[in-house]
Amino acid sequence: MYAIGGDDYVRLLNQTLRENLKKAGFSETFLNEMIAPVMKVNFGQSTDLNAFVGAVSMTAADSNLWAVEGGNKVVCSGLLQASNSNLISGSVMSIEKTRTKQTGTPPKMYEVVYKTGSEIHSDFYDIVLVAAPLNRKMSNITFRNFDPPIEEFNDPYQQLVTTLIKGELNSTLFSSRHKDQFGLSAILVTDDSDMFINSLSIVASVSHKEGPPPAVDGMHVWKTFSKDILTKEQISKLFLSYDYAVRKPWLSYPYYNPPQKCPSIILHDRLYYLNGIEFAASCMEMSAIAGYNAALLAYHRWNGNEDMIDQDDLYEKLKTEL
Numbered sequence: 001m002y003a004i005g006g007d008d009y010v011r012l013l014n015q016t017l018r019e020n021l022k023k024a025g026f027s028e029t030f031l032n033e034m035i036a037p038v039m040k041v042n043f044g045q046s047t048d049l050n051a052f053v054g055a056v057s058m059t060a061a062d063s064n065l066w067a068v069e070g071g072n073k074v075v076c077s078g079l080l081q082a083s084n085s086n087l088i089s090g091s092v093m094s095i096e097k098t099r100t101k102q103t104g105t106p107p108k109m110y111e112v113v114y115k116t117g118s119e120i121h122s123d124f125y126d127i128v129l130v131a132a133p134l135n136r137k138m139s140n141i142t143f144r145n146f147d148p149p150i151e152e153f154n155d156p157y158q159q160l161v162t163t164l165i166k167g168e169l170n171s172t173l174f175s176s177r178h179k180d181q182f183g184l185s186a187i188l189v190t191d192d193s194d195m196f197i198n199s200l201s202i203v204a205s206v207s208h209k210e211g212p213p214p215a216v217d218g219m220h221v222w223k224t225f226s227k228d229i230l231t232k233e234q235i236s237k238l239f240l241s242y243d244y245a246v247r248k249p250w251l252s253y254p255y256y257n258p259p260q261k262c263p264s265i266i267l268h269d270r271l272y273y274l275n276g277i278e279f280a281a282s283c284m285e286m287s288a289i290a291g292y293n294a295a296l297l298a299y300h301r302w303n304g305n306e307d308m309i310d311q312d313d314l315y316e317k318l319k320t321e322l
Contacts, residue, residue: 009052013280014259017054018047037188041199041225043282044158046191049256053281060283067206072284090116095128096144097268109270127298130267131274131291133157138251143267150267155279160252163224164203165235167242168215196234198225219243253282265294272298 012020017039021031035058036046042057043049049057068074080087094113108124115121132139134153143150171182186201203221204213213220224230224238235245256279263276277290300308 012052012055013050013262015051016048016258017051020051020054021047032192033190036191037199040191041188043253043256044160044198044225044227045256050258050260050280052260053256056281056283056286069206075284088114088116090114090121092132092139092141093120094142094144095130095271097146098124127270127272127302129272129274129291129294129298131287133251133275133278134263134273135251146268150271151263153263155263156255157251158253158255159227159249160198161226161229161247161249163226163230163235163245163247164221165224165239165242165245166219166221167235167239167245168218169200169220169222170238170240173238196226196228196230197238198227200224200238254279265290265297270298270301 017035018031021035022028026035031047035054038061039045039047039049039054039057042060043053047054079085092112092114096111096113097109098111108126110125110128111122112125112128113120113122130141132141134141135155135157136152138157169179169182171177171179174184174187175182177183185204186199188199189195189197201223202213203223219242222239229247229249230238230245235242260279262279263273265272265274265276267273272294274287274290274294277286280286297309300306
């Protein structure tokens, strides 16, 4: 954080977005009616989250955004293909620091035990990067033979329920216009609203540029975000009629409560943790930065390039480069 923006960036983690924007002169009305709805749709909170994640959230409200054709999963599959990596589809059960269970020179430092289907396997590695939240509700990984022990991460993640509904929207809930003149493809919710959703938007192809796509039999596929699973009564309130509703509850991002402390990237020698960056801001772009930085850190530590780590003048170098 400091290398990118100096003390100002670090300070953003230690104050709320509301404090930051009020200090900059924005009115209470603007915060409540324009900023808070954007925070709710992106991170499920209001302007009480840290100012850095708030700034990240506001960038997502810009109209000139990039999209990945085929979905964000294409980023992962493309990187796997470009790097010639060997993907093992399984769940990691434990990571053990060991030098005694193997033959060969030099010995690997870590044994990773994982499950694929009903079978349990293990492999040995020089370097391990953990790219999953180390929260017992999300990735139940046991760390063995570490001294001192790897700390437990109990910081809460927020539940978000994503619901896809194909139906005809009850536009009178949101507007006095006739439904044929409603014309909105996204609806955000203010803090003082009694609505049971955070947001509602039409699902459209990334290639569709101008307005919402045409309705099919008067219906669109809508995506809602909510804290709780929507009941049939709530869905019937939102829609005049609907064909189906598909729900997916998931722990989507941390609960932000500044001052914010991010977990260490280095858990142990040659053991790195990427997802701590989510406590600064949780999004795929931040995860990409974490992966890039962790790879550089692992490379330089492995090769003894200590002068390339924590460079005192990096902030000035980056300013010049940019």
